[in-house]
Amino acid sequence: MKKLFVYLLILCLGTIDTYAQALRTFYVDFGPNDVTNGNITTSPDINGNYWNNVTNTSTTAPPVYLLTSRNASSGALINITAGFSSNGINNGGLLAPSAALLKDFAINTATQDYFHTDNTASFIIKGLDVSKGYIFYFFATRNDPEVRKSNYTLAGKTTYSATLQTSGTNLGGTGYNGNNSTILVTGTITPDTKGQIAITVKRELGSFAYIGALKIEEVRLPVTALKTVYVDFGPNDVTNGNITTSPDINGNYWNNVTNINTSAPQVNLVDKANASTGAYIKITSGFLSNGIQNGGLLSPDAGLLGDFAIPTATQDYFHTTGSSSLSVRGLDKTKGYVFNLFGSRNDPEKRVTTYSLTGTTFYNGTLQTSGTDLGGTGYNGNTKTILTSDIIMPDDNGQINLTLTRTEGSFGYLGVLKMNQVDPVVFEPYCPTKDIARIAVMGSSVPSGTGATNNQGYAQLYAQLLTARANRGVGQPWNVSNISVPGNNTISVINRWDNDLLPLCSRYVIYALSLGNEGITTGGQATFNQFRDNLQLLINKARQQGIEPIITNCYSREDYTATEYNFIKQMNLLIHSWNVASVNLLGALDNGAGRWATGYKYDDLHPNDAGHLEFEYAIVPSLFDALKAGKSQPYKVDGTSLNLSPASGYKLQIRPEEILHPFTFSFDIQTSSTGQVAEISTAAGLNKLTINTSGKMDYSSASSTGIPGLTVLNDNQWHKVTLTHYYAMGKTLLYIDKVLQGSISEKIVSTAFDLNGANAPAANYRTLLFYRSGMAAEEVNAMVDNNLLKSSLEIYSPLDGANVFSADPIVNLAQSTNKVKKVNLISGTYYLQNRFSNLYMDVDDNLITQDGANIQQWGFTGATNQQFTFTHLGNDVYKIICVKSGKSVDVSGVSTADGANVQQWGYGGGANQQFALVPVDNDYYKIVAKHSGKLVEVSDYSTVNGGNVQQWTDVNQLSGQWKLVRLSAALPATIASATVKEDIAGISVYPNPAVTTLYVGGVKNAVSIEVYNSAGQLQISSFGTSVAVDQLKAGVYFVKLKSKGVHQVLKFIKQ
Structure with missing residues (x-):
């Protein structure tokens, strides 16, 4: 049994009083278009109605997609299923119809020609709304004295059959042997579960059966309220x-x-x-x-x-x-x-x-x-x-x-x-089973790749990104089918939808169309409305078939004036609000006037390689992973907030997925204080949002002059802060509420966005938003007006400190798999305690003033040569300065080799003096040298004073994990006992190499025994004076001995 999908079909417009009133009307003219025997009916007719023309009688004829009488696309189509013949003007067509008799059918090009059959012929109408009913009006005539009757049988969910006399002596009055006044009107027919009604025309009496003109009225069916x-x-x-x-x-x-x-x-x-x-x-x-x-x-x-x-x-x-x-x-x-x-x-x-x-x-x-x-x-x-x-x-x-x-x-x-x-x-889809990993791209020339080398446009670049993510294990595997056709608009896509999209059986479709191809430069508001309505129709058609649609917003063109620019911004605001995933392409390549940013166009209508890349950056990388996981469209959550301050001990961090160029970073804040609110890590350094002593927010940039604030926002009222960056345009703009504070020229590549910090004010925050595109003033204003804009949205966290909405106060509701993270605040001065030895990082006090002084481990003394000040440089990278000497922790010689010594040196800003802090657990971190990617660790698992500090490849060794202990914190009770007694004589392990049992010599009482492999991973733990090692693989191991007065690590070999 085929799977049935429950869905509504298509968009319908209109005001109704009763269920009998027509919602939409279709007119169809059947007949040749050869001038001799027939002509198409041009639109609009004298009554203002638009007609559809079916001229090809063959079953191989392409489908005729139906426009409504108001010239709107419907998504419905006619296919000939059993062949007709055609004739007309010179063979008995009605050449001068009377409006008094035939009313809206009295259009001479509609009545002058016809399709006919000497037995049976048929056609089918597809794409109808399964929730509606349809009333059919048939007109046919042939001026001939033979009595001829045509039977029309309609079959959908319901059926109907009736007969119309088309010919006979004086049928139309004295001297006229054709029908000139009678229209056959059916009852209300309901389409089948596929949205289809089949129509058969059969010769019932006489030589032939006919169909000349058809009117279809769509009406609402009565519903039973539950x-x-x-x-x-x-x-x-x-x-x-x-x-x-x-x-x-x-x-x-x-x-x-x-x-x-x-x-x-x-x-x-x-x-x-x-x-x-x-x-x-x-x-x-x-x-x-x-x-x-x-x-x-x-x-x-x-x-x-x-x-x-x-x-x-x-x-x-x-x-x-x-x-x-x-x-x-x-x-x-x-x-x-x-x-x-x-x-x-x-x-x-x-x-x-x-x-x-x-x-x-x-x-x-x-x-x-x-x-x-x-x-x-x-x-x-x-x-x-x-x-x-x-x-x-x-x-x-x-x-x-x-x-x-x-x-x-x-x-x-x-x-x-x-x-x-x-x-x-109930609707039965074309493909009962979908290819859940297939994405179709259905658009025009830009998504097809025009303007890019070898047509490798943004859709192809995004497909490559998805493959790369799958290969790295950070995303699902996806297959992308690009069925875009240059020149297409919404009408073109509707008219090829059944033939091109449905056979793919894809689970997803990206509709990538533009107002430019729709004709906005000449069509104005009517074109805008057509584009809007047809997009909604395409969305409804896709969902009816079990296909999830994604929409790309309208983008720039070189021939746009301020009028067209306003139209595309209006359309984009609409799409932002729709319940469908979407991509903000305008914010990627806008020059601020609706045209291409300088250096990013191939020609007036298409972006170049760089432009296509900017479009690709605007698409959320994990969008389809989130959709596949069932993540729904977000909606605006009100009534939540989260209080943050330095005392919170953490900051909120957003790390964009993949490379980021344009962006918008926005949040609401309520505070009465001053201080640094946010940091943006960029390739050039740290950019900051700071409430100055006047209560205004300044934007400082590592690559430009910054933006001084204009609006006071530390008045303990809620304010929306929006920082938006147009990479291609080379401009950053700062808004407080709806007020533009200023803009600066810069191009920045951002890698992290941090909210709260060591110098932040105490504040309430809500509505944390991060988009992969720039935003126009109209979009900023809409956000201030409490609208949730959703195009290119990678992060939306309502910030729910009271858990009103969610158990997770920083849950991300946007359709991505990215998350807002809590990152411990690291700022100020700390002791660094090694996890394996429990000893502390220490600069050799004898050489404390010298470059090159060695860094080692030592028992806790509390002296300033064991104190290190951390300064954030961005991207969770820090410089680490010894308090006593004022010099930086430094990997000697900028070496990338395992075993390179860690020393102190005057800070010069080199990557060998900058370290990423990677959290492990319980306040322990890996300290990773930026230049080499290697850990700062204690050499050879030493547990003695003077054990050397070096860099080594990260294998999760405990000797490469450090606890940050604040100076103000009370010393843990373990610190005193962790100080190692030096030169404990006579303690050894034997035999070495060992085969089955390893013994501890030189101790009188049982000790705690822990055996670690060379990666620092615990293999065996025991208590006594020996330990069985027969289950260990051959290799080098370290045994850690602990008891009162004893704390030592020894090396042995397992044979």
Whole structure:
């Protein structure tokens, strides 16, 4: 049995009052296009309708992709499945149709020609919405005295069959022997689980059967509500609004949302029977509210509004001057939801609101709420129209987001919402089994590689990166199929989708398209809308088939003006907000005006090799690993924060995955203090964000002059700090809230981002964000307005110190496998205690003032030649300075060899004087020389004073692990007993080499015996005066002897 996927099909637009009203309409003209016997119907026709033309009668004909009557792509297509013949003008077509008789079919190019069959022929319509019904209108004619009848049989989930007479003496009136007035109208047909309806045309009487023109209306099917929730939006101040009390006159229970702010507590929802649903409403972008005194509907008519006709529900409303949003959360992910939306404002200005619902699928619908006589003569508000949505499936988090947008007029409105929970529709995918490791790239010339050497563009570079990550064991193995075609736009991709994408059976598809190819330079808003709607259609089509889509945002072109630049920024903001993974390409190559950054273009329309590389850097490297692991799209979490200060003892660190060029680093801070808040490690050194003594934040850079702050932010209020870097443009910009503090020219390669530090202020933090792309001012403003932007998002941690949201206070919700890490603060002066010997790093006091003085280990003295000051240089690399001498720990001669001596020397900034600290556990670290990558260790596992310190390859040896002990810390009780008695005479192990048993000589009492291999790994532990070694492999070992007064390491050989 084939696997059935539960999903909704396609985007549908429209305001409806009843289920019978057409949501979309399609017109199809069947016939030749040879001028002699027929012509295509051009669009729009005299009625403003757009037509589709089927001219090829063969079963090998390419599919005809259907446009709606409003010229919108639908994703549906017609395939001829059993061949027809064609004819027309010179063979009985209707040349002069009457609009009085045929209405919208009365288009002469549609009625003048036809397809016919002398027996049976057929076609199939694919890509229909399985949640909708379809009504078919058939017209056919042939001027011939023979009585001819055509039978039309339709088969989907439901079936229908009927007959139309096309020919016969005087059928069309005296002297006309063809049909000129009758249109066959079917009942409502439901597609099968594949979204298909098959149509057979059969000769029932006479010589031939015909089809000339076809109209299809898509209608909404009735649904059975499993649960119903009513919500009243508006104030509760008596003057302008009241809550709706429950039960109402119909016995329904209501929920009331009265608080317009994002800080409002969630409203838990009950159903109409007052049973808890587990769902709740959260305001995510603030509204305004009004009502009774300002145009609310005070006396609703139940004959027009049905169960919405409750005065306290319709008398008040939420409204917006631009765009506002809310989220319905805690929904059942196995169910679908249908939304009924009502808004009204008694005002003569025409006002139209767009309602956008986003879950796993999309829905956009519009509702006119105001206008002269809209509700009847003398009433300028909506009194009767309720917008009904498609079935929306919640996202992976159990959420559906609703955004209100003022589309026309001064305001957009929401007064009443009804939400019906329904069973989802069932859809059978093309590929029941997906290739879970395959990614398809479906776009135009840029993703196909144009502009790059050998067409190795950003999609190919990303595929190579994924392979390299898999080979290194840090990522999953992936296969990338690039099916991009130069010149494609959304329409082209829709029209080749079934043939090119579906046969791949890929689990993922990257849609990589641009507003440029869509025609934005000449099409303006209409092109913008087409691109938006078609992208949403492509997303819905993919998810219906069990394919997870990823979207690349719009990017630069050399011919863009400020108008096109604004359009692509608007589109990118939309894509940021959609429930789909996306990539911010504009932030990689923008020059600040929507054109290519200097030096990064191949031609006006395409990037060069360097430009393609910047695009690749903008894609989150572990995105597909996260998707495969089932990580869902993040959503904005409010009400959490994390307090940090030097006393916390740690910093938060983000290490980007792979090479990073453009980036945006953002966080919210609340503080009343000053100090260094963040460090960015770069190839040139440390860049810093510091609140200066004036309370303003400065950005200092190792490679430029920096940016002085303008905005005071230590006022104990929340502020958003955003640092964004455009590598290709060569510019870094700092924002505090929506205020640009300044910008500087620089190109930096960043490797770590640290929040908090030894010199940081005590502060609360929230909403830690890290993106792999630069951001325009509009994007920064959207973040300040509490929107979560998601394109190229590698890290999003709400920072939840109180564990309100998660048990992990620094959990990363972004779709990546990267993590925010807690890294111990290392700053100031420490003693360094060796893990194996328990002795301390020590500079030879006899030569303390000299370059080249040896560094050794010694029992604890507390003197300043055993004290070392650590200064962070970036990337967890430090210089280590002896307090007494002021000189640096140094690997002699910049040697990279094992055994190279570690000494002190005046600090010169060389890599042999810089050391990475790699945490092990319990405050122990590996100290790794930057130039050689080797550990600073005690030679030969020595446990005696004077044991030499050297560098050696890292094999996890305990002698290469050091504990950082602060000067202020009380000395551990073990320190005193750890001081080794020197020159303990007569202690030995024998026989050496040993075969079966190793004995300890020179001790009177039993001792603790630990045997380590040459890598410092414990092999055997015992207590006594001997130990069995027969199970050891042949080689060199060290035996560590410990008891009161004894602490010694000896070497032996196992034969």
